[in-house]
Amino acid sequence: MNDVKISTEDTKKMTGLDASGIRKIRKIYQDEQKIERYELFSKAQVDEIKLIVAYQRQHPHSSYKVAYEAIKMQNALNRLNAEASDDFTGEVRLIIGEEKLESFFELFVGLEDLLREFDGESTELLKNMESAILARIVLKARKSKIDKEFTI
Numbered sequence: 001m002n003d004v005k006i007s008t009e010d011t012k013k014m015t016g017l018d019a020s021g022i023r024k025i026r027k028i029y030q031d032e033q034k035i036e037r038y039e040l041f042s043k044a045q046v047d048e049i050k051l052i053v054a055y056q057r058q059h060p061h062s063s064y065k066v067a068y069e070a071i072k073m074q075n076a077l078n079r080l081n082a083e084a085s086d087d088f089t090g091e092v093r094l095i096i097g098e099e100k101l102e103s104f105f106e107l108f109v110g111l112e113d114l115l116r117e118f119d120g121e122s123t124e125l126l127k128n129m130e131s132a133i134l135a136r137i138v139l140k141a142r143k144s145k146i147d148k149e150f151t152i
Helices: 008-015 019-031 043-058 064-082 089-096 098-118 120-151
Strands: none
Touching (some): 008 019, 008 043, 019 064, 089 098, 089 120, 098 120
16 A cells, blocks of 8 residues: 555645655655656655655755654654664673673763753653664674674
């Protein structure tokens, strides 16, 4: 259902964009290699474009590219929040060592305390970022280990 292609005219009607807006959004999607030059938007892409347009209208100083990046970031954060986060602490401890891990956590606790004074939502964002960084450390270490095994 989400791979159904929507005509340009229907995309204009569904998003409220004019031809210029469609061209700007199409350029962003082409740069991101999500569509080809003359390819129509899919239903899922039109739904995403609606979010981009809504964001850009709430923040008129923002370009469509900035709005696209903001929506992309929000979608990534939503996925992080929706997924059950694995606790990579034990594995990261083995990879980088106890001392470096403690320093890492001290930095995040300090940032959380600072942000808590000004913006409670940012502390939640920071916790998600902390989990994502730990996951990246584990993934890079695993990839490095696999690469070493195959080069021998």
